[in-house]
Amino acid sequence: xxxxxxxxxxxxxxxxxxxxxxxxxxxxxxxxxxxxxxxxxxxxxxxxxxxxxxxxxxxxxxxxxxxxxxxxxxxxxxxxxxxxxxxxxxxxxxxxxxxxxxxxxxxxxxxxxxxxxxxxxxxxxxxxxxxxxxxxxxxxxxxxxxxxxxxxxxxxxxxxxxxxxxxxxxxxxxxxxxxxxxxxxxxxxxxxxxxxxxxxxxxxxxxxxxxxxxxxxxxxxxxxxxxxx
Amino acid sequence: xxxxxxxxxxxxxxxxxxxxxxxxxxxxxxxxxxxxxxxxxxxxxxxxxxxxxxxxxxxxxxxxxxxxxxxxxxxxxxxxxxxxxxxxxxxxxxxxxxxxxxxxxxxxxxxxxxxxxxxxxxxxxxxxxxxxxxxxxxxxxxxxxxxxxxxxxxxxxxxxxxxxxxxxxxxxxxxxxxxxxxxxxxxxxxxxxxxxxxxxxxxxxxxxxxxxxxxxxxxxxxxxxxxxxxxxxxxxxxxxxxxxxxxxxxxxxxxxxxxxxxxxxxxxxxxxxxxxxxxxxxxxxxxxxxxxxxxxxxxxxxxxxxxxxxxxxxxxxxxxxxxxxxxxxxxxxxxxxxxxxxxxxxxxxxxxxxxxxxxxxxxxxxxxxxxxxxxxxxxxxxxxxxxxxxxxxxxxxxxxxxxxxxxxxxxxxxxxxxxxxxxxxxxxxxxxxxxxxxxxxxxxxxxxxxxxxxxxxxxxxxxxxxxxxxxxxxxxxxxxxxxxxxxxxxxxxxxxxxxxxxxxxxxxxxxxxxxxxxxxxxxxxxxxxxxxxxxxxxxxxxxxxxxxxxxxxxxxxxxxxxxxxxxxxxxxxxxxxxxxxxxxxxxxxxxxxxxxxxxxxxxxxxx
Numbered sequence: 001x002x003x004x005x006x007x008x009x010x011x012x013x014x015x016x017x018x019x020x021x022x023x024x025x026x027x028x029x030x031x032x033x034x035x036x037x038x039x040x041x042x043x044x045x046x047x048x049x050x051x052x053x054x055x056x057x058x059x060x061x062x063x064x065x066x067x068x069x070x071x072x073x074x075x076x077x078x079x080x081x082x083x084x085x086x087x088x089x090x091x092x093x094x095x096x097x098x099x100x101x102x103x104x105x106x107x108x109x110x111x112x113x114x115x116x117x118x119x120x121x122x123x124x125x126x127x128x129x130x131x132x133x134x135x136x137x138x139x140x141x142x143x144x145x146x147x148x149x150x151x152x153x154x155x156x157x158x159x160x161x162x163x164x165x166x167x168x169x170x171x172x173x174x175x176x177x178x179x180x181x182x183x184x185x186x187x188x189x190x191x192x193x194x195x196x197x198x199x200x201x202x203x204x205x206x207x208x209x210x211x212x213x214x215x216x217x218x219x220x221x222x223x224x225x226x227x228x229x
Numbered sequence: 230x231x232x233x234x235x236x237x238x239x240x241x242x243x244x245x246x247x248x249x250x251x252x253x254x255x256x257x258x259x260x261x262x263x264x265x266x267x268x269x270x271x272x273x274x275x276x277x278x279x280x281x282x283x284x285x286x287x288x289x290x291x292x293x294x295x296x297x298x299x300x301x302x303x304x305x306x307x308x309x310x311x312x313x314x315x316x317x318x319x320x321x322x323x324x325x326x327x328x329x330x331x332x333x334x335x336x337x338x339x340x341x342x343x344x345x346x347x348x349x350x351x352x353x354x355x356x357x358x359x360x361x362x363x364x365x366x367x368x369x370x371x372x373x374x375x376x377x378x379x380x381x382x383x384x385x386x387x388x389x390x391x392x393x394x395x396x397x398x399x400x401x402x403x404x405x406x407x408x409x410x411x412x413x414x415x416x417x418x419x420x421x422x423x424x425x426x427x428x429x430x431x432x433x434x435x436x437x438x439x440x441x442x443x444x445x446x447x448x449x450x451x452x453x454x455x456x457x458x459x460x461x462x463x464x465x466x467x468x469x470x471x472x473x474x475x476x477x478x479x480x481x482x483x484x485x486x487x488x489x490x491x492x493x494x495x496x497x498x499x500x501x502x503x504x505x506x507x508x509x510x511x512x513x514x515x516x517x518x519x520x521x522x523x524x525x526x527x528x529x530x531x532x533x534x535x536x537x538x539x540x541x542x543x544x545x546x547x548x549x550x551x552x553x554x555x556x557x558x559x560x561x562x563x564x565x566x567x568x569x570x571x572x573x574x575x576x577x578x579x580x581x582x583x584x585x586x587x588x589x590x591x592x593x594x595x596x597x598x599x600x601x602x603x604x605x606x607x608x609x610x611x612x613x614x615x616x617x618x619x620x621x622x623x624x625x626x627x628x629x630x631x632x633x634x635x636x637x638x639x640x641x642x643x644x645x646x647x648x649x650x651x652x653x654x655x656x657x658x659x660x661x662x663x664x665x666x667x668x669x670x671x672x673x674x675x676x677x678x679x680x681x682x683x684x685x686x687x688x689x690x691x692x693x694x695x696x697x698x699x700x701x702x703x704x705x706x707x708x709x710x711x712x713x714x715x716x717x718x719x720x721x722x723x724x725x726x727x728x729x730x731x732x733x734x735x736x737x738x739x740x741x742x743x744x745x746x747x748x749x750x751x752x753x754x755x756x757x758x759x760x761x762x763x764x765x766x767x768x769x770x771x772x773x774x775x776x777x778x779x780x781x782x783x784x785x786x787x788x789x790x791x792x793x794x795x796x797x798x799x800x801x802x803x804x805x806x807x808x809x810x811x812x813x814x815x816x817x818x819x820x821x822x823x824x825x826x827x828x829x830x831x832x833x834x835x836x
Contacts, residue, residue: 027685027686027687029662029685031659031660031661032656032659032660047659047660049660049662051662064688066758067686067688067689067692068692069692069751069754069755069758069759070684070689070692070693070720070755070758070759070762071689071755071758071759071761071762072662072663072684072685072686072689072762072765073686075662078662101660101773101776101777102659102660102777103777104650104656104777114779115779115780116779116780117779117780119779139641146649146650146672147650147654147656147671147672148670148671148672159654159671160654160659160667160668160671163659163665163666163667164667165667165669165681189687189690190665190683190687190690191687212685212687213687214686214687214688
């Protein structure tokens, strides 16, 4: 057999093997980010979703071709969570609310609630079930249905911090006499998004830091990233 | 022409889109003689350097214009102008918008290829000149333009041109005797939008006695994915002319039929039916005549079943497959054209105008594929009244579709609260994997406000810039918002509405769209590749609302949330989505149903 034929065979085999090799990639995206505040504390809620696609490099090429025409990849898994940053005059505590898309909390009687069955109340560290009496009172409350509002049940709101026409959005808050700046910043190409809290003494605390570029990962990493929460 | 613009009137400088009832929607100044509607819903005009500059040396009318201009069309569409350094002939346009035309500069002739959306030149294809060279006692060298027919656009979307060639070499051995050698022929060039050329030779001869190159008279599609070229041939002795019709089928096979001198195909119907200026109807597959039109009638249109429509002194009639006279109506229209599903034309008799542009409803299964009908214009002068490729009337990219998603939920939330929290903010779109939405002030609160969609995937963003829609109807009391796309960046052309209303089992949130791909091959292809995404983005939107409203219980079929397409032609979907009809969607977009949907599609005016 001629060496040329062998070489061509090897090249064809290599190409075939390459396109049939498994490929996995993930993308993470911020969905909605909202800051709510009263006169002594603020809370940032930032929804994140991770979409995953798994197949072969040949399938990936098909997805890229579809993307060329504007079609999104046919993801086979997705995960969603909400990053909650609790801002007080002394600092920031970050908490992850797992396995949930972004939710609109409702201010009521000076507190924040996830109204549902059962309803949950923000206690500064996480959401805890409400009492029966609170549940009854919640049903009869006046709801805030606009995204931005001021002093509704003691709370104000600013929505879509990372989805403004401006790349950088600053919300200046006075929490119990301490000046705090909530800075939402995204790069012009929308790949990088951050939400940072800046205190008057120059201290910066990052609540959200996302890189939305798609990335190829190994099979193990894919399983680890996309495993059910 | 879409919208009823009276572009076929000679020397007219104002275009008037009109409705079926005759209402003139606007007066659009034209930069030149309006020539044709273009692929993108606009108009093309030829700008004359001075009146009556045209010549008709070879059968094709040539050198009429010194510029080509695009104007009118949907809001947001680009206007452009191409100024020639010489003169140019009438254009032909492909389904992707590519424009082909002949340009004459100096002694040369070339095909210029333009991007019809921008007017940018994508290629120039120079044509070989005729050459005559004398040597010996007399020593001269002359070049002049080759004769051509076309360009046209074939069924495959490529441009085609029939062109002759001639190289004549005369050697004077003495000053009174010479020998002559000639190479003559005719070819059909296939032209891509990028200017790539492939050649099909129809005739090529090497002569040592007198001979002449074929003169192409007509080039047109055969209605069966092939081409027809009609040409005049002269063989020695040269005073005998022979006319031949060459059919090049879809596989490239050629067949020749001798035809009468002066033959011209005026209409091509479906399946290769040709309607001739001799009044005969010809089957192009067999070359055999089928039937003949009485000599005092003139062709105006072909029907899909092989029937033909003709006019005589303002009367329009249908002729059956054996030539029998069917329906006939005296419409008193000069040169009636098929429009609005019937006939439109200037009222009058002969060449005497008695009224304005008038339309008559007379529905029929319009089947004309190609129209080169002529009319008498003064003594012995004919002027084109049909204009080539009729497929623009039925371009798939101009076909509008409907799609619709909805959920009915049982909830303690009011319809107003849902409208404020989710419709005015597009919050559910952000929660999904498709796009991020940017709204000034975070909520829609007035007509004219724009909403920007940015695809979430960075890879898609590389190809698709953020695109916008503009609120055209905002009625908080009816909890209804409607938008239209801002083109040309938006990949879709059309309208969408959202509405929230109390219904039998709770509150219904619905969105419906009436749209088509935006102009351009990428958007056209993408529309169908992305079809799942177009309802998917609103499925995720509905899912977000369902999940985000505390205690909401879904009461409608899942299929409604998934989305349905084109329910007007899909009774099964119409049964579960009665609000998804075109009529209802357009009623929600406009507040009342538009009275004339074709005009609405063209002008975006709900009136």
